[in-house]
Amino acid sequence: MHTLSSPPPGAWRFAKMHGAGNDFVVLDAVSQPIELTPELARRLADRHFGIGADQILIVENPMHPEADFRYRIFNADGGEVEHCGNGARCFARFVREQGLSRRNPLRAEICTGLLTLTLEDSGEVSVDMGQVSFEPGSLPFDPDGLASRRQGDATIWQLPLDGLPTVEFAALAISNPHAVLIVDDVATAPVGTLGPAITHHPRFANEVNTGFLQVVDRHNARLRVYERGAGETLACGTGACAAAITGIRMGLLDSPVKVQTRGGCLTIAWNETGLRMSGPATTVFQGWIDPHALVRPTEFKDIAA
Numbered sequence: 447m448h449t450l451s452s453p454p455p456g457a458w459r460f461a462k463m464h465g466a467g468n469d470f471v472v473l474d475a476v477s478q479p480i481e482l483t484p485e486l487a488r489r490l491a492d493r494h495f496g497i498g499a500d501q502i503l504i505v506e507n508p509m510h511p512e513a514d515f516r517y518r519i520f521n522a523d524g525g526e527v528e529h530c531g532n533g534a535r536c537f538a539r540f541v542r543e544q545g546l547s548r549r550n551p552l553r554a555e556i557c558t559g560l561l562t563l564t565l566e567d568s569g570e571v572s573v574d575m576g577q578v579s580f581e582p583g584s585l586p587f588d589p590d591g592l593a594s595r596r597q598g599d600a601t602i603w604q605l606p607l608d609g610l611p612t613v614e615f616a617a618l619a620i621s622n623p624h625a626v627l628i629v630d631d632v633a634t635a636p637v638g639t640l641g642p643a644i645t646h647h648p649r650f651a652n653e654v655n656t657g658f659l660q661v662v663d664r665h666n667a668r669l670r671v672y673e674r675g676a677g678e679t680l681a682c683g684t685g686a687c688a689a690a691i692t693g694i695r696m697g698l699l700d701s702p703v704k705v706q707t708r709g710g711c712l713t714i715a716w717n718e719t720g721l722r723m724s725g726p727a728t729t730v731f732q733g734w735i736d737p738h739a740l741v742r743p744t745e746f747k748d749i750a751a
């Protein structure tokens with residue numbers, strides 16, 4: 447019998463966290479040995495047979511000499527990805543709460559570069575989000591032969607979809623790939639149909655996160671995001687950055703932009719000094735998980751002939 451005070455040998459200590467409702471299992475691979483495979487990430491994220499999360503974050507020792515830590519991100523489907531804005535804020539809170547570092551600001555290495563993260567006196571966490579690219583190849587996105595138009599500084603692509611209306615979107619990378627559509631009302635936007643149709647479209651070789659942006663006024667927007675590898679989440683930090691930048695480039699928004707998601711509000715500032723996102727990061731509970739217990743049974747095993 448294992449109890450909370452005597453976890454099974456080989457169990458991993460974890461925290462369950464969220465940033466504006468985008469939820470994470472966060473693992474500390476600095477002070478315990480963890481071999482996280484894509485399959486184990488998928489099982490941890492399973493909402494019925496695991497802990498349940500949109501993404502799994504694993505904190506490791508850095509390889510870059512200027513970084514305090516490295517952290518890696520796995521989507522709920524097990525795919526490892528480049529960046530996660532809400533995850534970055536939770537990473538900074540986790541490092542402080544677990545006693546791994548009291549440094550503020552922190553420097554974190556992700557697979558595409560270094561991020562600077564600050565625990566603010568207000569309780570929020572701010573992140574300098576790194577590079578933004580509007581080059582289609584950086585997503586990658588293949589626009590060959592597609593119609594497009596310019597609005598302000600943004601290129602708006604027109605993509606015909608099988609059995610659905612043609613959609614218009616801006617494409618950009620916040621290290622990870624985003625397509626942003628403007629909608630009149632996020633509450634009625636067809637996120638469940640257009641989201642997967644765009645996210646899995648073959649023109650996005652590595653798939654894409656699809657954002658539905660409603661401009662409220664020049665400093666306020668609403669957003670829903672159908673995420674690659676996770677489906678619709680309650681918030682997407684890189685998606686909020688992509689949406690704010692798209693609105694600014696289209697001449698519809700001015701920095702800073704408050705982006706209201708279904709799970710909370712994120713503030714995005716984008717100017718000559720860079721891209722900065724601020725928002726909440728919350729620990730919900732902590733515990734131990736035995737990775738060997740993460741087995742998903744075959745459905746109807748007993749009656750399969």
Ligand SMILES: N[C@@H](CCC[C@H](N)C(=O)O)C(=O)O
Binds near residue numbers: 532673679
């Ligand atoms: N929820 C995240 C983004 C997580 C990764 C994304 N689904 C992808 O595949 O790129 C955020 O807050 O940015």
